[in-house]
Amino acid sequence: MASVRRIAAGGVAAALLSGGLIVLAPGAYATGSDACTTFPSSPSTKHIDTNVNFRSGPKSSSTSKGILTKGTSVRSYCQAPTGGYTGIGVDWTYAKALSGAHKGETGWVYTKHVK
Numbered sequence: 859m860a861s862v863r864r865i866a867a868g869g870v871a872a873a874l875l876s877g878g879l880i881v882l883a884p885g886a887y888a889t890g891s892d893a894c895t896t897f898p899s900s901p902s903t904k905h906i907d908t909n910v911n912f913r914s915g916p917k918s919s920s921t922s923k924g925i926l927t928k929g930t931s932v933r934s935y936c937q938a939p940t941g942g943y944t945g946i947g948v949d950w951t952y953a954k955a956l957s958g959a960h961k962g963e964t965g966w967v968y969t970k971h972v973k
Contacts, residue, residue, distance in 0.1 A: 896938070926967060952964065
């Protein structure tokens with residue numbers, strides 16, 4: 859992974875030095891809270907209203923870490939639009955499971971199931 863970062867950094871530096879333009883997709887690669895665009899004044903405790911996938915990123919194609927079952931308590935930290943792309947609504951909540959099989963883990967939950 860470190861060698862990939864060095865190669866990418868070298869490519870960015872070369873492009874900038876030669877007057878090139880670099881365009882990056884905003885947050886498309888983010889899997890933690892880096893993808894967040896909406897932050898509450900303080901984290902809040904909520905509950906899951908149905909069995910739902912607990913994902914590694916803010917999109918349905920992100921790897922599932924498992925299932926959060928109905929009634930699982932979560933601490934909601936922030937929200938993000940699908941895949942980190944802005945302008946398409948806030949669909950995902952970054953949260954920490956406070957109960958259940960994934961207690962202590964952080965991940966992404968489809969916002970409509972966080973009540």
